Amino acid sequence: MKILVCITHVPDTTSRIAFTENNTKFDSNGIQYIIGPYDDYALARAVELKEETGGSITVLNVGTQETEPTIRKALAIGADEAIRVNAEPVDSFFVAKQIAAVAGEGQYDMILMGRESIDFNGGMVHGMVGELLGIPSLSPVMTLELDGNQATMTREIEGGKETLQLNTPFVAGCQEPIAEWKIPNMRGIMSARTKPLNVIEPAEDGTATKLEKFELPPAKGDVKMIDADNVGELVQLLKNEAKVL
């Protein structure tokens, strides 16, 4: 089983977000980067599948050299080799094209990734990759079991869950509880430095979108406390001040 796991390199979930250069650039000063949490689930499931059925895991990231510590962490968690597409991941379509190019070369049985990144939260890359490669793509996948070439997956749908069966190859955007996050162990960390990390140039340049500016959400306003007996005042305020009624 050959598994390709695509990972993003994103700010830690507790990071304070700020922008520079007239709100056109993310301020990365002092920011700790991590593997996207959803991608981390995908990677964890891939490691489990490898333990169950054998095979190999290739981890893929589209990013500049700064992402290499994040990629090494994925190697420490259990991937066998890594590919870094040497480019700024400007938008979902650009990233999807890079993944599709790598996947097209590598004959992977499945392509796993998070349901979405946690920086731009586009949640589109898996669908685009499936489309570009002409193979099925599912998201958000919460369980993934494998029997030979047949995969059984559950995914969340409006108001419930559905269980689907399909043959490899496929693309899956994963989320919990597909697997438990894996913490890299000392042996993994020590072996990560000798595992191959291949850097390749992007398959096709050019992007479909252009960034105008970032905007932080407005600061939370003050909370007005209304006495529980004073429903009339509450209704008035909701009508006239908050204008939600």
Place this chain on the structure above:
Amino acid sequence: MSTTATEQSKQVPAGTESAIKGGEFLIRESEAKDVFIPEEWSEEQKMIAQTCHDFLEQEIYPRLEEIDSMEHPELMPSLLDKAGELGLLGTSVPERYDGFGMNFNTSMLVAEVLGAGHSFAVAISAHTGIGTLPILYYGNEEQKQKYLPKLATGEYKAAYCLTEPDSGSDANSGKTKAVLTDDGKHYVINGQKMWITNGGFADLFIVFAKIDDDKNLSAFIVEKEFGGITMNEEEKKMGIKGSSTRQIFFNDCKVPAENLLSERGNGFKIAVNILNIGRIKLGVAAIGACKAVTSRAVNYANERKQFGQSISNFGAIKHKIAQMATKTYVSESAHYRAGQNIDDAYDSLLEQGMDPAKARLKSVEEFAIECAILKVHGSEVLDFVTDEGVQIYGGMGYSAEGPMDRAYRDARINRIFEGTNEINRMLSIDMLMKRALKGSLDLMSPAMAVQKELMSIPDFGAEEEEGLFATEKKALRNLKKAGLMVAGAAVQKFMQKLGEEQEILMNLADMLIEGYVAESALLRTEKLAGMKGEENIKPQIDMTRIYLYEAIEKASNAGKQAIYAFAEGDEQRMMLMGLKRFTKLQPYNLKEARRRVADFVISKNEYPF
């Protein structure tokens, strides 16, 4: 390209002329380029630290209540098993015994991060430190092969049995006895041990006992399976409530003769040397806890609104945040500086052909003064930080529902175990004096030079040095002179009886401690400025200055106390004038400096250095 943990210790050439000796910081200046600073961690070391951090987040923090309740006695050993699966129990153990053979500073980094783990931190550090290291450093090959793999993986959990009801700080006075059986095949151990960390679940005990009527202790590796071991219920404690602490009784416990560790009568030496390592690790674990507490307190101060704004906007809170960050930064700088000194000394001894276990012990012994200093400083910084953490949280700080309650209670033990801070203060001075007497450290000539300088006309700074910290370096040199002056006079006054003047020893130790840590911070920041540029490390520069001022004031006060206590008349006047001259400071707006530091920390919403 990053370096590996094992390669890193070799970056600074060891055994060269420039290698600094333990305690020598008092009489010799170090250069920034020669110290290791935490900003130099390799990618691999950072990943190891992250693993420790993730382990706490995933396995420990969600269970703090459950751990402290002690309702599930199997919980702590199961958490140690999980840490074992990640390899965290084997960082110091060589690869041939199923460990990872990391250098000393990397094992310090692991201790630091896990140090934020409350009761779990105590359990893991007792297992990997005082539980495992006696075998690693003093065991023979068979003992190492038999026990180290089990300890490194967590199959065996370890405890260290030194303290007895009537033998605490005076460790060599223990009454536990070991008697060799007539056939010479076993030692039979009888006695009582107290405050035994991990006692409730340990499979292996390092037990100190006297063979027959020996004056000195011997050490034994005792498996629980050997029988004859009973214990009292868990001790009820102020803090670290989830850490198993038992009184243990050895009743005709039959230990195979080959389980004697090292040689007969070598136990006290083992105990002391293992404690040296334990001390610096305890200090750095306290720093890990400081970072966690500071982060929480800053986050709370940002969230908590009073008078229509975050309390982090208020100067009084900013002052606290700046102090918490500054002391943590400074102490951290000193710990890893000493850790690297130990690694360098180790490499140098290995090159000279020494056996690795002996070299490790010798290298730590060389820096035993620094280890004692750091134990005191780290644990006292943690007490300060948790106290201010409680204060920032206000009422919620005093509530047992909030995180500060546990942090505050758990911090307190650190000033007591691994040698009380009083013992460690006295030890630091005692070791310094012994080295001076032995001639391995020439304190005499610098002390004489200081006396001579006292008689001469003060230098009014005609030759001003230039560069970052030029005035601070001068102040630091003077601080050391003040220490030498007071210590020198105290030695002359009391000679061999100085040991009986414990209050004065405390004063001298404070001067020593402040000099060491302030210098360490200065060297770290200076090196960092070279790496990143002064413009980019303004908070670190501020913190270094803030601390230096505090250190000098503290040392000046300690010096005064000592001088009042032992000098009179002209001598007293002369020394007080000297002290004033050596601890003179230019006015500096500490308030503004602290505000700048606090604003930076507040903007990051966590301890950011």
